[in-house]
Amino acid sequence: MSERYAYILINDEKWWNRRLSQNRTGKPLHAFVRKGIVGPKKAELILFYVKHPHREIRGYGEFVERVIGAADELWTAYGHETVFESRQEYVEFLQGRTKATFIRFQNLQELPQPVPMKVFSKILDIGRMPRSGKYISREAVNQLVHRELARFEGV
DSSP: OGGGSEEEEEEOHHHHHHHHHHHHTTOOEEEEEEESSOSOSSOSEEEEEETTTTOEEEEEEEEEEEEEEEHHHHHHHHGGGSSOSSHHHHHHHHTTOSEEEEEEEEEEEEEEEEEEHHHHHHHHTOSSOOTTOEEEOHHHHIIIIIHHHHHHHTO
């Protein structure tokens, strides 16, 4: 499991900011929605990479589970955990797809110092972030996230 310790998800800035806002109001569980049946099956952590214009890892959360199925059923069960303000916004996001994946997580944390692509691309030995996301090892998480937290806290 060490090579699949964490999974990096790609987020638009709009959804990341909305997710942070919801987190600040005390929302305990969150669901990241993906079109179709994709996403990590198992991980300990989820890292959030905010794409253009930032291109940086901005935060992380504890992976709870991946739920796949009919888009309507998932909205009924977990729609309140998403960043969408209405069912209509959710339907527009899915662009007509009938299947979806909800990646549920808790304890969302914003990194005090985001990790830029130029830093983590060297650690992960990647030229660009894969559109579907990427599993990373515990060691890579320690280099990326925990090092940044330790540096911020003066440890």
